Amino acid sequence: MVYPGGWDEDRLVDEGAVDEDLRCPICQAVCRDAVMCQSEHVFCATCIHTHLQRDETCPMGRHELRADDLVPSRLMRKFVDKLQVTCENKQNGCASMVSIETIDAHERQCGYRIVPCPHQGCEEEKLRKDFEAHTDCCRFAMTRCPRCDLELPRGEYDQHLAEIGCFQVVMRLLASLTADHTVLKEDHTVLKEEALAASKEAFAAKEAFAALKEELAALKEEIAAERRWNAPQGAVLLVQGAGEDDINGYYKANGEYNDRPQYRKASGFRRVDSHPDNT
Ligand SMILES: [Zn+2]
Ligand SMILES: [Zn+2]
Numbered sequence: 511m512v513y514p515g516g517w518d519e520d521r522l523v524d525e526g527a528v529d530e531d532l533r534c535p536i537c538q539a540v541c542r543d544a545v546m547c548q549s550e551h552v553f554c555a556t557c558i559h560t561h562l563q564r565d566e567t568c569p570m571g572r573h574e575l576r577a578d579d580l581v582p583s584r585l586m587r588k589f590v591d592k593l594q595v596t597c598e599n600k601q602n603g604c605a606s607m608v609s610i611e612t613i614d615a616h617e618r619q620c621g622y623r624i625v626p627c628p629h630q631g632c633e634e635e636k637l638r639k640d641f642e643a644h645t646d647c648c649r650f651a652m653t654r655c656p657r658c659d660l661e662l663p664r665g666e667y668d669q670h671l672a673e674i675g676c677f678q679v680v681m682r683l684l685a686s687l688t689a690d691h692t693v694l695k696e697d698h699t700v701l702k703e704e705a706l707a708a709s710k711e712a713f714a715a716k717e718a719f720a721a722l723k724e725e726l727a728a729l730k731e732e733i734a735a736e737r738r739w740n741a742p743q744g745a746v747l748l749v750q751g752a753g754e755d756d757i758n759g760y761y762k763a764n765g766e767y768n769d770r771p772q773y774r775k776a777s778g779f780r781r782v783d784s785h786p787d788n789t
């Protein structure tokens with residue numbers, strides 16, 4: 511039974527120069543991660559562990575053997591480590607040939623290894639060496655909004671700025687609304703003042719009207735009083751008596767004399783010293 515535990519022949523740079531003692535008795539390939547039994551029979555770690563799962567005896571000595579008995583074979587590893595192998599990414603273009611001792615380290619950072627994009631959500635897979643160019647434009651790479659400092663995937667940045675996702679955009683909007691509100695508030699204050707002034711004016715007008723009304727009433731009364739003392743239009747007043755203000759008098763209207771004992775001095779009256787009928 512052959513287990514694929516050892517180094518692939520195709521990867522050995524100088525396959526012909528390989529010492530036969532370095533080969534695993536199970537897979538016949540150069541021992542990989544060499545381990546040995548208590549009788550110093552050496553195998554690839556994978557090969558012997560797979561074998562022991564079915565049969566707990568050493569394939570070389572036919573003695574009992576459990577996985578716990580196995581220990582690394584330092585000597586075997588030391589020889590194997592010197593061999594040169596090609597990189598596992600040779601088919602992707604890696605031309606490196608390095609010792610088995612350093613192949614793991616090389617492959618871990620080999621630029622020809624296909625790796626997935628490290629940005630969450632991106633399904634791009636590329637040779638590691640080509641990723642730098644992709645990372646610069648990957649939509650899933652995180653970027654920081656210079657305005658509001660929010661971290662977000664590059665692909666969402668335009669939308670972030672266009673819509674009200676950006677804190678700064680929101681702040682600007684808020685500022686303009688606040689300004690509008692201030693203007694409205696000022697308008698409101700002006701309107702309130704105008705209304706107050708108007709009502710004050712109205713009050714003053716009401717007072718003025720009341721005063722006018724009083725004046726009018728007084729005037730009316732005066733006119734009535736005047737009327738009382740004045741003779742009808744066209745009457746000829748004939749006054750008897752010498753009083754300056756209150757005099758006895760008569761007036762003649764429509765051919766008749768009318769008796770009016772208390773006449774006040776008034777314009778337009780003709781003053782006579784005696785009753786015309788007595789003269
Ligand atoms: Zn093997
Ligand atoms: Zn053995």
Ligand SMILES: [Zn+2]
Nearest residue numbers: 597599604620
């Ligand atoms: Zn490589």
Ligand SMILES: [Zn+2]
Nearest residue numbers: 627632634648
């Ligand atoms: Zn990506």
Ligand SMILES: [Zn+2]
Nearest residue numbers: 655658676677
């Ligand atoms: Zn922002």
